Amino acid sequence: MSRSNPQAKVVHPCTTWFKWNGEKGVLEYYDKEAKKRVHLPSFEFTFIHLDELATISGYNEKRKCGIVSNEVRDSRTEALAVKFFNGEPIANGFYATIKDTIHAADGQFSTNIYAAAKDKDGKMQIVSILFAGAALNAWIEFSRKSYAHLTTQAVQIVGVKDGQKGSVKFKTPVFAFKEVKQETNDAAVKLDLVLQAYLVEYFKKTNPGATPQHSAEAPQPDAPEDYNQLPEPPPAPPESDDVPY
16 A cells, blocks of 8 residues: 555455344344444345445355455356355355255355445445345346436345245235435445446456446356346336435
C-alpha cells in the first residue's frame, strides 16, 4: 500500500458477513467481540442487492474445520481454489470438474450476495449474505424471475418455509420485494461504487484474465437448464401501504 496508490492493498468493504442457517431458519453472523454466532431477532431483514458471486462453503465435521474458496462470477470459466480453513488444499479448477471432490469434503456450491443494509443506527453499510443448498435454490427461484426488480427495489426476508429431503429437515427463506426511498437508493449506489472498486482489485489478484461483467450478466452455474439469464419484463408493482425502506 502507498499514498499514491491506496488500492494496492485490497481492503474488504463489508462490515458484516451473514449466513443462512437452514436448521434454525435464521440469518446468523459471527460477533467478534462476543466470540459467538448471533441470530437475527426476526425474519424481517431488508437489503438492497448490489452484486453476487459464486464461491464454495461448508464444514467438515470429521476435521472440525470450515471450507472456503475464492469468489468468481462464472464457475464454468473461472477456476475455484477450494481449501480447508486451515489452508490445506481440497481442489483447484472449474466447478464442474472438481465438484465431486468438493462434495466428498462436505463443501457445497454457494452464492455470496453483496448488499446494502441498514445497521441498528439506520446507517447504510455493505454486508455479505451467503446462501447454499436449499436456501440458494430459494434465492434462484425468487431472483431468476425478477432481475429487473433487483435494480429498483429492496429485498426482504419475510419468513421461512419448511422443507424435507429424505430424513433431513430444513428451512428456507421466503423473499419479497419492498419499495425503496430515493435517498436510500442513492446511498446504496454510493456503496456499490465502493464495492465495485474493491472487486476490480480483487479479481486482478485472484483471476487476472477474467473479463469484468456485472452480476446480471454472469451466468448462475447451478441453475436449472431452463434458467433464463435475461430479466423478464417486470409486472406492475402491487399497491402497498408499507413504509418504503
